[in-house]
Amino acid sequence: MSILLVQQSAPYGNSSAKEALDIALSAATFEQDISILFTGDACYQLMANQNSEKIDQKNISQMLKALPIYGIEEMYVDEDCLRKRQITHLTDSSSIKKLSKTDIKKMYQSADTVIRL
Amino acid sequence: MILHTINKTSSHESLNQQLSDTVDACDSVILIENGAYQAQQLTSTPVNHWSQTAKNIYVLERDALARGVSMSIDKINYIDYTKFVELSLLHDKVISWY
């Protein structure tokens, strides 16, 4: 049973980025097959140089970096969304693979369950 | 075969574009909540719009009736919640666009 967790929200402005990560961690804890797709404004979660302590929030990019430790390695970003937002400096993102719209469509089709947050 | 639900009007361009990028020819879309308003605009959508790709377009009739949306728009299937549930099981999964 595979879960595709689609993130569509920028971090910090609302709780969705954090609450989506919590789902991912929970799925990993229960050893479920989970993939994360960053699309739309969720691409901003991948930006480098986040200093969230300035607004008293936990650092999303640090949490994302830690995901492979919990066994979450299937992470993808919509390359078109990255380009449109002119995001050039990403956090250490060796685990995150860029996908085209066509590949993303295939991901939606092959997942058993899709959760968008 | 995916069942997509969308609950926003056409003014949510990014969301509608994401749906258009994802919908396949064997998928169906249900317009729910404020998404029901989109039923009135489907004759004027561009060629890659989800409404041109999707196999069937449904509207939750109660959401259409509540909003004064016409109950006789061509190519729209008006359904109740029971049919919504049925469609959920007939398709492989449900993806909610909101």
Place this chain on the structure above:
Amino acid sequence: MNISILVLSAPYSSQGAYSAYRYTQAALKSGIKVHRVFFYQDGVHAGANLATPPQDEFNLYTAWQDLKLEYELDLVVCIAAAARRGLINAAEAKRHNKQHSNLANGFELSGLGQLVEACALSDRLVTFGY
């Protein structure tokens, strides 16, 4: 076949919470097994004991409770999301030295593991957002 429902939006503020209820009700009435309704993000407010809609408005809070009584529905509110939003049951109130609790009858507090389990055991997960 069985279905689970994920509710992300609060009653009143968004129609999503209401749509989730009508969908769940329709599933149960047609004999479809609903494995779980999981309330997350602002959806946790469905379990607010003190919510008091005006008499001439639809009471979604009691509607969920009545549905549970009729069909033995599993209504699970995410404990972490609820705590952050000011919703706790008696046990959590005691644990955190709070004077009162406010989770409505019929709703259980539990972790995201229940959502993950719902994904694993249900044939469909249907999300109602905001």
